[in-house]
Amino acid sequence: MTWDEYATAWAGLHGGFDPRRASLPVRGWLRLAYVLGRPLGRLGVPPTAVTVAGLLICACVPLAVLADRAAGPLTAALLVLLAGVADSVDGAVAVTSGRASRIGHLYDSVADRLGEACWLGAFWAAGAFGWLVVVAGGLSWLHEYVRARATVAGMRDIGAVTVGERPSRVSVALVGLLLTGAGGLITAELAAGTATLAVIVWVLFAGYGLCQLLAVVRRALV
Template identity: 55%
Template sequence: MTWDDYAEAWSGLHGGFDPRRASPVVRGWVLTAYTIGVWLGRRRVSPMTVTTIGLLVCVAVPFAARGSLLLAAFLILVAAAADGLDGAVAVITDRVTKIGFVYDSVADRIGELAWLAAFWVAGAPGWLVTAAGAASWLHEYVRARASAAGMSEIGVVTVGERPTRALIAGLGLVLITVIDRPWLPAALWLALQFAGLAQLSVAVRRALR
């Protein structure tokens, strides 16, 4: 499967959003997943296997944070890579399933919960971590309900999407080792989720009006 073929298939699974016309960060994220996905597909690695490995790595993050925040940050990087790879392998090997889509979404939410738990382990206030998690879950819930209500596209790529959360989680843990401000990454996560939710609300209103 060529990159153009993959981009078109990926677009069909993401509400018509074309990664070839996305920002450099999003385009690079999808292109990297495609490249590695081709390699995994040739070795008959299943999408479910990739999703499960990514989930297990995420669950290990807060435990790793008890000993080393740098190790926890590295595990987030590995999990973020796996997150894009399961869908890539599914598309490339023509193994896209509805149950796989649901499993991947649930794994994403559990994984983000584990990342936030690492912030708490690192010293961030529990109320701030909880608020950040609630905001990101609300972000995804609004999009899901809007799609169920008839929004045919993803609406808009906001500043609070999952790649941004992964970036904040990984770099945030590294930042805590440099400056003693364990609340800062969680606060940044929360702020970007509110900003993303505002962007998404405008798009949903426009799509469903």
């Protein structure tokens, strides 16, 4: 399967959003997933195996912080990056090997939500306020729930690509944990403050993204 064929198939599974017309970082990220996923598909690796591997990596993110409050967030950031790659590669494996399925899409979505909960748990372990972490997780979950229910109600595509999408969450988790780790090498208080600031950024992105999505959903369904 060529890149163009993959991009067309990927768009069909993601509400018609063509990755060839995406921004350079998004296009580059998806092309990386294609490059890594195609040989795995040829080797017969099941997409679900990659999904499970990514989820297991996510589960290690808060454990890394709990194991070492100082340098642990730096390790956690690396794990978030690996999990993000796995999250894209599983879809690439499914598409390039012709094993994309509705149940696989469901598994991937559930794994994404559980993985994000693990990332937010890492910020809590680093010192962020628990209630703030819950708000961040709730807004992200609501974002995906609204889109899913709107699609069932008759919205024909994904509605809108908002600032609160999955790539934004990956970026905030990755950069936030890197900065938290850097702060932890100085003082524990600085690490906790940085972790809290990262979750605030997550909340702002998720909240604004939800408002964007709701506006589009209202136009599509009213």
